[in-house]
Amino acid sequence: MTSSIIRNPLSRRGFLGAAAAAGAGIGLGPAHAEKPAPDPLITEVQDWNRYLGDGVDKRPYGTPSPFEKHVVRRHVAWLTASPESSVNFTPLHELDGIITPSGLCFERHHGGIAEIDPANHRLMIHGLVEKPLVFTMEDLKRMPRENRIYFLECAANSGMEWRGAQLNGCQFTHGMVHNVMYTGVTLKTLLNEVGLKPNAKWLMLEGADSAGMNRSLPVEKALDDVLIAFGMNGEALRPEQGYPLRAVIPGWEGNLWVKWLRRIEVGDQPWQAREETSKYTDLLADGRSRRFTFYMDAKSVVTNPSPQAPLKHKGRNVLTGIAWSGRGHIERVDVSLDGGRNWRTARIDGPVLEKSLTRFYVDFDWQGEALLIQSRAMDSTGYVQPSKDDLRKVRGVNSIYHNNGIQTWHVRPDGETENVEIG
Ligand code: MTE
Numbered sequence: 001m002t003s004s005i006i007r008n009p010l011s012r013r014g015f016l017g018a019a020a021a022a023g024a025g026i027g028l029g030p031a032h033a034e035k036p037a038p039d040p041l042i043t044e045v046q047d048w049n050r051y052l053g054d055g056v057d058k059r060p061y062g063t064p065s066p067f068e069k070h071v072v073r074r075h076v077a078w079l080t081a082s083p084e085s086s087v088n089f090t091p092l093h094e095l096d097g098i099i100t101p102s103g104l105c106f107e108r109h110h111g112g113i114a115e116i117d118p119a120n121h122r123l124m125i126h127g128l129v130e131k132p133l134v135f136t137m138e139d140l141k142r143m144p145r146e147n148r149i150y151f152l153e154c155a156a157n158s159g160m161e162w163r164g165a166q167l168n169g170c171q172f173t174h175g176m177v178h179n180v181m182y183t184g185v186t187l188k189t190l191l192n193e194v195g196l197k198p199n200a201k202w203l204m205l206e207g208a209d210s211a212g213m214n215r216s217l218p219v220e221k222a223l224d225d226v227l228i229a230f231g232m233n234g235e236a237l238r239p240e241q242g243y244p245l246r247a248v249i250p251g252w253e254g255n256l257w258v259k260w261l262r263r264i265e266v267g268d269q270p271w272q273a274r275e276e277t278s279k280y281t282d283l284l285a286d287g288r289s290r291r292f293t294f295y296m297d298a299k300s301v302v303t304n305p306s307p308q309a310p311l312k313h314k315g316r317n318v319l320t321g322i323a324w325s326g327r328g329h330i331e332r333v334d335v336s337l338d339g340g341r342n343w344r345t346a347r348i349d350g351p352v353l354e355k356s357l358t359r360f361y362v363d364f365d366w367q368g369e370a371l372l373i374q375s376r377a378m379d380s381t382g383y384v385q386p387s388k389d390d391l392r393k394v395r396g397v398n399s400i401y402h403n404n405g406i407q408t409w410h411v412r413p414d415g416e417t418e419n420v421e422i423g
């Protein structure tokens with residue numbers, strides 16, 4: 001598979017030009033030794049000093065600065081047949097901390113975005129229950145609610161990379177993940193209201209979108225930590241993320257997190273998923289498949305430097321990335337700059353939560369040498385993120401799902417960075 005995003009679009013000349021311009025500013029390089037010419041940015045009055053800015057009546061719902069307009073979700077047109085049944089990717093290399101801003105959460109849907117008036121939305125719970133019930137949004141908002149931060153990762157994240165390094169940017173290799181604070185009612189609370197019959201074993205969750213996506217969920221998980229969420233990052237869900245209601249299935253593959261949730265049917269066995277949305281099984285080398293691969297195993301990626309975020313300065317630099325595990329919290333992240341020969345333990349900063357993205361840093365000095373950057377996550381169960389080779393020994397290369405292998409970025413002496421694999 002080839003396309004323009006496979007090779008780094010940054011031209012060498014563009015990159016060197018940017019580096020030279022940056023050297024004229026406040027830097028740590030040798031340019032500092034001579035007395036710099038007066039900087040007009042300091043000595044001259046600028047436009048933003050001179051004119052009145054927008055008043056408080058101009059931006060009733062704020063948006064990012066126009067200087068941040070490159071920070072957007074991106075899609076890869078040739079990956080799927082249509083944009084309605086497709087995916088776009090979180091710009092991980094532009095983000096920091098652990099929370100993904102709502103407007104940058106990757107989107108994955110099979111029938112486009114359903115636009116639903118919450119007044120017309122219903123959630124029905126029926127099947128093997130004592131008392132089938134229908135909830136309106138207003139009903140749900142009068143029930144006890146909880147706030148939880150969780151990552152959502154599509155099982156197909158990094159799926160293009162099973163056979164070798166493909167896409168040039170962590171946005172494309174790892175961007176089917178986001179991390180959000182959800183507000184909602186626990187599914188356990190709702191199931192207590194309807195009363196599960198003793199033979200209730202599986203739930204079928206169904207969306208109200210044109211795909212009518214449905215997935216089966218074991219009752220043990222439903223009673224454990226599943227949320228039926230109407231809020232994300234302090235406000236209502238975004239339409240792209242399932243407004244007005246979605247399932248939050250912590251630590252499990254994104255496909256189960258049914259958006260625009262309208263119906264839960266309780267049964268005694270797993271449901272047959274509908275065509276097109278049902279292919280979330282992992283094909284093994286021998287043609288057999290792994291079914292019910294619900295958990296997302298520990299994984300990490302260095303987001304900076306990375307192909308879309310090359311190194312620009314020698315000397316002081318910040319390496320950063322994210323790590324997550326569907327089985328617990330992140331215990332430790334190790335980083336190698338030489339392709340796995342030597343490892344150092346990264347500095348974790350910010351909250352370390354169960355089934356959430358965790359932020360790590362390595363503050364390092366770069367003298368223009370080539371680097372092979374890798375990160376390796378360890379979770380609270382003691383599980384260590386495997387190399388891609390080790391993963392392939394067990395799973396082969398036929399799957400597109402559950403690729404949590406260690407990513408390698410090659411930083412060249414000019415700072416440009418590429419997606420590579422080392423043997
Ligand atoms: N729910 C509905 N109703 N329709 C869909 O197509 N896609 C699923 C899941 N829930 C989907 C859905 C898949 S495959 C994933 S990975 C997640 O939603 C993506 O959630 P997001 O769009 O909030 O990132």
Ligand code: CO
Pocket residue numbers: 108153154155156254255
């Ligand atoms: Co998915």
